[in-house]
Amino acid sequence: MATAENTLAFSGGWEYAPAPESTDHIEVASRYGLFIDGDFVRPEKGRYFDTINPATEERLSRVALAGPEDVDKAVKAARKAYSSVWSRMKPAERGKYIFRIARMLQERAREFAAIESLDGGKPIRESRDIDIPLAAAHFFYYAGWADKLEYAFPGRRPRPLGVAGQVIPWNFPLLMAAWKIAPALAAGNTVVLKPAETTPLTALKLAELIADAGLPPGVVNIVTGAGDTGSAIVEHPGVNKVAFTGSTAVGKRIQKALAGGRKSYTLELGGKAANIVFADAAIDQAVEGIVNGIFFNQGHVCCAGSRLFVQESVADEVVEKLSQRMETLIVGDPLDKNTDIGAINSKMQLDKIRDYLKVGEAEGGSLHQASGKLPRKGYWCRPAFFTGVSQSSRVVQEEIFGPVLAIQTFRTFDEALEKANNTPYGLSGGVWTDKGAKIFRMTQGLKAGVVWANTFNKFDPTSPFGGYKESGVGREGGLHGLDAYLRLGE
Amino acid sequence: MATAADRVPVAKTYKIYIDGKFPRTESGRYLAINDKRGALLANVCRSSRKDFRNAVVAARKAQPGWAKASAYLRGQILYRIAEMLEGRREQFVAELRAGGVTAKAAEQDVDRSIDRLIYFAGWADKYQQVFSAVNPVSSSHFNFSVLEPMGVVAIIAPDEPGLLGLVSNIAPAIAGGNTLVALASETEPLSAISFAEVLHASDVPAGVVNILSGLKSELIEHFASHMDVNAVVCCEGGRKQRRQVQTLAAENVKRTVFRIDTDWRDAGALNPYLIRDTQEVKTTWHPIGV
Amino acid sequence: MGTNANRADAAVGFPDLSRVPPVDEVGVNERVARFQSRSIKKASKVEALKCILSMIDLTTLEGQDTPGKVRQLCQKAIHLHDAMPGLPHVAAVCVYPNMVAVAKEALRGTDINIASVATAFPSGMSSLDLKLDDTRMAVEAGASEIDMVISRGAFLAGEYRYVFDEIVAVKEACGDAHLKVILETGELRTLDRVRRASELAMHAGADFIKTSTGKIQPAATMQVTLVMLQAIRDFFASTGRMVGMKPAGGISNAKLAIHYLVMLKETLGNAWMTPEWFRFGASSLANDVLMQLEKQATGVYQSADYFSKD
Incomplete structure (x- = not known):
């Protein structure tokens, strides 16, 4: 036990000088629209909200607030892209688009890391060494599944579900977007994704990247807003599958909102490990x-x-x-x-x-x-x-x-x-x-x-993640994470 | 002039099956089951929420032991159930026929039920190998994902076919290490209840399978809402029931599985995905080092 | 609780090896990676570089060593880079026993310590008597620090008591000289053994524990050094006695040495951040540190041609 004589002293002495990551290379627009059908568009009602830097309480940007009419537009764009392009594309070609996203994310990793830390408050060491590389790895992993799905489910013929509505939290903004979008696209679905209202920027930067990658318009749509926008996605009749990561309380509300319907869902909820x-x-x-x-x-x-x-x-x-x-x-x-x-x-x-x-x-x-x-x-x-x-x-x-x-x-x-x-x-x-x-x-x-x-908090794209009991339904990551985005017909 | 029968037949009392015993319903209420001409065949228990509660307690108690039983043992017990059912084949055919099923259909259903048990007996020590994974993570860790039973499963069995539908849902659940409470067919319950006697004689540990008879309209809400049930498998009901089940299930994020349109006589009902439906995936990490 | 007062009575008895905690290699690697991800810039880098210089045991341990070579080394120890005023001198020079007298003469009038390896360095494959004579000879010639090697063969054979007793005996032969105990971690191979050998050495009275002779690869690594620092911390917590740490061999550039300092600070805290409690056993580290200091001062990347080798 510690006593006066044998306590270690850590404060004072040699200290580390500030070593700030440069932000010269990042571009954050003063305002962001909604990414629908391949373009950034104004929200129908013209409303925007601030996203701030929690370390300084200063505004970083203004972000569109999507209403039900905007969500409807996004879902329709996703449906059109699903029926006319994405579900008809050769799986191998679909996979190449996803590989391309992975590669471009690796190239722009530094910018994404800085923005992730600015918008969400997480240390740059983590955004740089964990969040962004893992997000890129996730796209890379699922890209390769696109033309191999029948090997994942013996005896079944897997088919995509259609439009996936995805709502993600503020703790790992880009990584959660990757966890949601990558398997959805690999399985042949199109996506409407809502990032959390306090951390929308890296998802919007991802939208820019996806546009640069030349993905067909409407395959990925990113709409910003708070809980109401999330509900509009979850409850939209044109959505075939709901994927949510967030609190158990909201997860239960979603489960109830979906009760009786035909939408499949996966929920990644709370924990107390x-x-x-x-x-x-x-x-x-x-x-x-x-x-x-x-x-x-x-x-x-x-x-x-x-x-x-x-x-x-x-x-x-x-x-x-x-x-x-x-x-x-x-x-x-x-x-x-x-x-x-x-x-x-x-x-x-x-x-x-x-x-x-x-x-x-x-x-x-x-x-x-x-x-x-x-x-x-x-x-x-x-x-x-x-x-x-x-x-x-x-x-x-x-x-x-x-x-x-x-x-x-x-x-x-x-x-x-x-x-x-x-x-x-x-x-x-x-x-x-x-x-x-x-x-x-x-x-x-x-x-x-x-x-x-003998370890803790390790993550990998190949490793399934998800909860028992009130911590959620379904798995994300790995082979098992494909399941949520497919219909397993005979 | 009519003569008295040589011998008065002894009618069977159909009771429910909880924790390896055959109690009557605590409600003291019964449902009359008639043959196709409307004559009384038997009274069956109209199980109450308390019967269900008792059954869940039994299933929970049996859960750790059954989940830990070796896959080989679970397979052997499923096989044993099939053997016992084969041995009482004529009884089950007669029971189905009494309920209005044609002779041919009754024989086919009993045969299919036996064969289905054999099918899942064979899966007990194989599905894990089909659905598990060793995941090639980038760091210096050994990482693998295995299936584990969800725990206590509540099953609303299909009304039709009464025996085959029940067997087709019980077998994959217990092959996968779950314990369960099943509500037997409302319209053809007799053979289902008799099936409990087969289970009882087949080395199935007490509490692993519990079978109730009664009315879905009364029991479904309790099946869906009980906080100590991990999953509900529902083979009956329309959109309204589905909504009710899923709404109540949300209270403890219960897993819901709907098998409404399944043709239980079809070969499509033979697949290991029925086992997987009531399995969780657990992923374990461990460092690789000296 | 023990005290730090009496070094001669430093042995605290044979350790209960059953209580030595296991070490997980992957976890150690992860912790080391965290130290390496620290970014040390500007003023804190200059401070670190000077601190490193003051902690160096400038070393020559070769069969071809001559009095001339040793004198040159001592000159370097005194005049690290006179073009740059305000530099500290190194902590010690480290030589073979037969060179101690030469070094003593060359370092007269400075407070640079003379360290000598002893005990049939580097293999330690000799009798205890010869090892003790070796030690006494170095001390009598003027060494104030003795770097001994443990008997790795005996350690690997499980003869922990033999290893312990040998250290106790050498410690006694040292008299007032400080004893650094070299574990030769490259021959112990596992971190579990490094931890166990550290416990033996400290309990037997080591003033310092040291990773390597420099003759076996791998020599010092951040992994083994971390495990040894943690052993020192736990020994301090249970006895109140501070033990010093000396990674030796393989630390040839300033960046790596700074990572060692980060590790030292975050494991043992400020009290160990002095040459009294931490040393780098190195021959080429000093010049790289000097080049980095010059770069910090001038903003211009440096060439080795402008820094004297010995």
């Missing part, structure tokens, strides 16, 4: 996994390892090491290459996180937050964890979607597994132990769609 550390784990790597699990992308991650379970015999050590490690996390300017934790995505989200910090303390939890300076303007939250909380605490049960970890201890394997599964969610889970047999028993026992053993 257990990250379980056994005493025999590689402790330093486990601590790093805990950090990646909860502080990656400011904790705005549906699969975040937000519930930590540590075996009692190493609990003090793990908590001490975690708090030491948190002192080395740099919170601040998302465009600085050394920033580990960027800006909270919006004022609304920051308020919600702050509420939970109060709730946790009111419930008797003990709050620990990293020290360190925060910028004056913008939306920020120091990395935090609670100890002294239990399964009955709200900060243990509810998805906070911020850099806030709830720590509990356990004694036995069965206790850990039972507590881990004692939640309505089931998106992901983590287990840390040096014993192979124990890993497999735990990964089998966890009711979750993705289980990271």
